[in-house]
Amino acid sequence: MLESILIPGLDHHLEVLPVELNVAKFASFIFSPSHTRKDSWARIKTWVIDIEGRKVLAKIFVEPVDRRSLNTLDYRTYLALQKMWWERPACPAGEGTAVSLRELARTMKMGWGKKQLSFLKQSLRALRKVPITWQYSFFDKESGRYHCFEEPINVLSMLRIHESRKVHSQNQNYKGTTTFRFNERIEKNLQRQHSKPVLIDIVMEIRGEIAISLYSFLDVIMADKFNWQRRCARLLQDDLSIRGRYAWPSERLRLIRRAANQINGKAISTGILDLTLTHTKDGQDYKLVVRKRPTTILLNECADPEQVDLVKQILEVTNDPHSRSYYEKLVRRLPEVLIYSALSETKDADRRGQIRTSRARFFTAVLKRLARERDRPANKHSEFSTCRGDDGILDK
Incomplete structure (x- = not known):
């Protein structure tokens, strides 16, 4: 259900978007920054979970296609598609949801030109082509359990892009539409409200790739806590999946500080972020210290x-x-x-x-x-x- 919250210190309402929970929980890993790694590298995340008293190895595997993996622009595209999917009436079985490419760019708060159109189409194709393999990590709301087998899932199961332009016309006469459909398992979870709230207005305002990845990670990790901290080295490599060689603490500090400055004071789904960077006790690295202030819903008084x-x-x-x-x-x-x-x-x-x-x-x-x-x-x-x-x- 669409809700509007008014947060103290902010003078506008924020739209709360229900996003499929499995993808939202691991968004910072699935959609990693593009300029800090080679897109031809596959990425895998593993951890141990307990299922009915039995320990099993859960994993998520993102494999690039044509040297193209999923990045933070694709995350913004994914959120915009989910917003439009919620807002439009249900389509007959087999037919997708049709949206205008210009409206999609407007929802993502992008400009409109040849360069932006090219990036948008590349992002849509990546969501259709790049597989995400889940094992003991994708929870099916209908069956009430994790899938125990390896299953590659593409975010989009259908994608059609239709473009038309008058001969010898300028770019303003361009008309482009896309018809899409989410993977069946993602759609079923959305219909059964297996979702996580995301403040889409905040995400679309963030421009730095590492900042978007850090924001989506903190939105998940801070859901059940008010204080948290992590060394910058582990934060970059383990949590944000950034594969650059940042051997010096000053390099890591520069990256994290730039991202933290963009999202400090911004709201997440459960509060407002307060970020600081400080030395670790051993003096060998810096660490990010995160505090969360709870939000309050304010109601307007009416007279007419x-x-x-x-x-x-x-x-x-x-x-x-x-x-x-x-x-x-x-x-x-x-x-x-x-x-x-x-x-x-x-x-x-x-x-x-x-x-x-x-x-x-x-x-x-x-x-x-x-x-x-x-x-x-x-x-x-x-x-x-x-x-x-x-x-x-x-x-x-």
């Missing part, structure tokens, strides 16, 4: 009875009381006719059985689409707009 009634109607349709503050912001900033149109379309899609996941997520996607199509200005003259938290229209 008509808009309060409209919020109640939205809650009845979406059955999403956790996002009340987000809906209050919508009715303050958008014309009522736009909201009523989105409610009507949501009710119709629900009656036809076309909503893949929650009515809340579908309603939000429809409202964003209608706002872009109609390009209506914000309703800034309402008494309701004097409430706090009214900056930004549809930033959830």
Whole structure:
């Protein structure tokens, strides 16, 4: 279910995206930084787990195809595809989810040009081609157990890219769409809510590759703790899968400090990061010290009875009381006719059985689409707009 949280110290709502849990847990390993290793090298991660009193060796194996492996750009593409998959109605069996390449780039907060288009298509092909082999590491929500056999899984089981451009036309007349479908096991886990919340807005804002990898790693490792620390050498090699030769502590400090500066103070799914770098006790290396401050959900106070009634109607349709503050912001900033149109379309899609996941997520996607199509200005003259938290229209 789509939720909106308002975090103290941040003046905007953050969209919480449910991401398939198996991939999300090991995202920092599966999607490693591209400029610090050779893409032709295969990568393997192993550890021992206990299954019914028996110790077994679990592993994940990422094997490159055509000297191309999965990197942090592919992680951003994967998150954007999952967002669009949640927002669009369920497609008939066998058909994929169709999205515009320009809209995909906009979701990833990328520019739009020949270079960005080329990177985007390469990323989509990598998600389709590069296999991830799991053994005792992929949990199937339907069966309630780990797969005990080796099984290569491609993130995308189907990918079609269709491009059209008028003869002798400029780049602005380019039209590109992609039709995709996630691997069947990933889709089933998503449908059964076997997922992890990810703040997609934060991920898309981070530009450094090591910073993205570090952020996704800390989002997982800090889920059940408030303090954690690691030597820089082990952090780079073991946790972030960076294979460069960084023999000097000053080199490791430079890499980690650059990444830490980008994500320090940013929110993860369970709190706000506070990062510091300091010497180890033996003085031979530096270490990253991580502290997490818990977040608090703040609710807006409402005054206009008509808009309060409209919020109640939205809650009845979406059955999403956790996002009340987000809906209050919508009715303050958008014309009522736009909201009523989105409610009507949501009710119709629900009656036809076309909503893949929650009515809340579908309603939000429809409202964003209608706002872009109609390009209506914000309703800034309402008494309701004097409430706090009214900056930004549809930033959830």
